[in-house]
Amino acid sequence: MADAPGSLSSFARVAAAIVRKDAAIEMRGRELVYTTLFFAVACVLVFSFGLVEQGRAPRGVSAGILWIAIAFSGTLALGRTFDRERTSATLPVLLLAPADRPAVYVGKLAGIVALMLTVEVAVVPLVSLFFGAPFWQAPFHFAGLLLTGTVGFAAVGTLFAAMLVGTRGRDVLLPILLYPITVPVIIAGVRGTAAVLEGADALPMARAWLAMLGFFDVVFVTLALWTFESAVTE
Amino acid sequence: MTRRLFAPMLAVAAVMFAIAPVLIARAPYESTMGLVQKIFYFHVPAGIVMFAAALVCGISSALFLARGRLEHDRRALAAGELTVIFGTIMLVTGPLWARKAWGVWWQWEARLTSTLVLTLIFVAYLLLRRYGGPGSERLGAVLAVFGMVNVPFVYWSVNVWRTMHPRTTVVPTLDPSMRPAFWWCMVAFFVLFGGLLTLRVRLEEQRAALDRLWLAREEAEVRS
Numbered sequence: 001m002a003d004a005p006g007s008l009s010s011f012a013r014v015a016a017a018i019v020r021k022d023a024a025i026e027m028r029g030r031e032l033v034y035t036t037l038f039f040a041v042a043c044v045l046v047f048s049f050g051l052v053e054q055g056r057a058p059r060g061v062s063a064g065i066l067w068i069a070i071a072f073s074g075t076l077a078l079g080r081t082f083d084r085e086r087t088s089a090t091l092p093v094l095l096l097a098p099a100d101r102p103a104v105y106v107g108k109l110a111g112i113v114a115l116m117l118t119v120e121v122a123v124v125p126l127v128s129l130f131f132g133a134p135f136w137q138a139p140f141h142f143a144g145l146l147l148t149g150t151v152g153f154a155a156v157g158t159l160f161a162a163m164l165v166g167t168r169g170r171d172v173l174l175p176i177l178l179y180p181i182t183v184p185v186i187i188a189g190v191r192g193t194a195a196v197l198e199g200a201d202a203l204p205m206a207r208a209w210l211a212m213l214g215f216f217d218v219v220f221v222t223l224a225l226w227t228f229e230s231a232v233t234e
Numbered sequence: 235m236t237r238r239l240f241a242p243m244l245a246v247a248a249v250m251f252a253i254a255p256v257l258i259a260r261a262p263y264e265s266t267m268g269l270v271q272k273i274f275y276f277h278v279p280a281g282i283v284m285f286a287a288a289l290v291c292g293i294s295s296a297l298f299l300a301r302g303r304l305e306h307d308r309r310a311l312a313a314g315e316l317t318v319i320f321g322t323i324m325l326v327t328g329p330l331w332a333r334k335a336w337g338v339w340w341q342w343e344a345r346l347t348s349t350l351v352l353t354l355i356f357v358a359y360l361l362l363r364r365y366g367g368p369g370s371e372r373l374g375a376v377l378a379v380f381g382m383v384n385v386p387f388v389y390w391s392v393n394v395w396r397t398m399h400p401r402t403t404v405v406p407t408l409d410p411s412m413r414p415a416f417w418w419c420m421v422a423f424f425v426l427f428g429g430l431l432t433l434r435v436r437l438e439e440q441r442a443a444l445d446r447l448w449l450a451r452e453e454a455e456v457r458s
Contacts, residue, residue: 168367
């Protein structure tokens with residue numbers, strides 16, 4: 001128990017404690033996982049009905065549909081996670097605790113990323129099935145794109161959702177703020193996934209997008225760590 | 235004291251804009267696009283001023299988050315509004331030009347998409363400041379910082395696609411006979427930007443001063 005405050009190990013302990021807390025709460029009812037998952041599936045279904053003509057979807061839409069479903073269900077997951085904090089008034093308590101504020105952010109971020117990845121595990125096969133999209137052609141590239149894209153989206157989303165917790169009109173303000181800022185992440189994710197689907201020739205392109213996503217992740221997480229404290233303090 | 239500079243700045247800008255059409259008419263026609271190309275003299279300076287405004291908003295927001303002084307926040311709000319205004323000018327003049335020059339109203343490439351996204355980010359900023367309730371100055375500041383950092387990212391990610399927009403080398407390789415009109419309009423736009431920014435910041439300061447006076451008066455009434 002003798003971690004120096006501000007040290008890396010105390011940071012990691014706080015973040016891990018928050019992840020454990022959220023996982024424990026979630027495991028009891030699994031409400032967030034099930035409802036977000038179903039929402040993502042419903043999203044994919046609506047897009048299918050909207051875009052499929054004469055039994056076939058236009059070429060190249062599967063990457064877009066996948067990432068739109070991820071973005072929409074991610075926004076929902078963010079809103080609901082922080083709603084939970086708000087109704088139990090736990091966020092002020094977390095912030096009052098003698099822990100690094102950025103560690104609280106990292107803990108929440110890890111939880112959101114875990115939730116989104118869980119949803120993606122179910123949505124990816126569904127999109128692949130409905131649209132005949134062979135994402136497995138380049139499994140490492142594809143997994144890398146999903147992971148970096150999810151982290152980038154969640155990094156900005158966690159910060160904005162946390163800062164909007166006490167705000168009027170937060171439900172509609174979160175997407176308004178989040179989508180324009182995460183445009184580069186979505187573009188890179190969709191274009192990278194489309195490159196994966198094109199086959200082996202396009203893999204260098206997919207790697208370029210993957211590198212770009214990695215860079216965005218580093219910048220967004222760093223920026224979020226810098227601004228988290230000011231954003232959630234009243 | 236510097237606040238009162240807005241009046242001379244706006245006067246200078248007005249004079250410059252009055253003279254600008256003369257210079258633009260005198261500038262030679264561009265070889266492929268003819269008369270339509272002359273919208274360039276307003277379109278490009280508006281674009282550069284928009285990015286400058288976004289930068290001012292982002293930097294002022296960062297300063298506000300770091301130091302907490304309200305003057306940074308007021309400047310950030312003013313710059314945010316100007317970003318949206320000049321962004322709208324770009325998004326209107328751009329398609330008007332594109333329709334005549336390329337045949338389409340819109341094209342999803344780097345410059346256009348970046349401008350659209352940046353304008354949307356700052357519209358979101360204004361919505362947050364207006365409807366976010368108390369404490370939205372800080373939240374807006376965080377958004378503006380992310381928005382500013384995003385400028386190169388959006389441009390970069392979209393630029394990897396093929397682009398129809400002229401490459402950035404247009405301005406340095408501009409024909410000498412076109413330069414006077416171009417730089418005149420550039421200076422005019424910057425003077426306009428400076429004047430509007432100063433004016434808007436002064437408006438916010440006076441609003442804050444008015445609020446203080448009201449509060450002081452109410453306090454005095456309660457006490458008496």
